[in-house]
Amino acid sequence: MFGAKLGHVLEMVACAEGIGVPRSSGMFGHALHAVSCFSEEKITAKVDYLKKTFRWSDAEVGIAVSKGPFMLARSKDMLKRRSDFLISEVGLEPAYIAHRPAMLTYSLEGRLRPRYYVVKFLKENGLLEHGRSYYTTLVETEKVFMKKFICPHKEAAPHLAEDYVAACKGEVPARFRFT
Template identity: 70%
Template sequence: MAPMLLNRSKDTLRCRFEFLVSEVGLEPGYIAHRPVMLYYSLEGRLKPRYYVLKFLKENGLLDCDWSFYTAVTRSDKYFMKKCICPHQEAAPHLAEDYAAACRGEMPSNFRFT
């Protein structure tokens, strides 16, 4: 279903897979049916969007139940419009934190209570 994955290094795929299983909590079978998730950058897309979703869910700000797959596969513009912009008042630094996370920096404002 995702032949271009054969061009990726085993280490790259393993790191992404391990993050999706251990940190995000996805089942290996779920990932196998949605291999496109393994295409995306761990530092530039997977982790930042996971941190945003986790922050929003833990603080009761996510009004719909987004799957991680949906969050990862949507364009950055769409993700910003649906997950970041609606929460500017409740979480004013969320856009900045997300941008920093996309650069590989773990922002201090992501607080998981």
């Protein structure tokens, strides 16, 4: 950015602000980096794609992008697969995702899906209260997740740890198949 012409830098600043990231935001630098890689047309197309894929309003796209400008650099396929999973399978509301765009950074196969299966299994078997937020399970480190969601249920669900490991490898253990 230091080598860029002043006019181009001003365009990047305007673009970052135009997608909803204020200059005062801690994410402004990330937004500048994200918009510097793409033309204005590509950014507009990506914003439109986010609206369509996640069923977001203009305001929700603004919220999501201001909290996670990295989304502009993600592939359409990656975004689509996460949208399909989070909205259709997990049942999250689009606004919920817009306010927590960090969940889009996690691996679908290595984190989002396996942790969802564990939480769903625990809830369906009466081992976890139903009000727990899915997002809180995602942001936990692996060690903390194991401590909070796997280890306390060793007796009631002795195969949970191995099923979770299998799910992290892309398998869907029989106990994680829900009707």
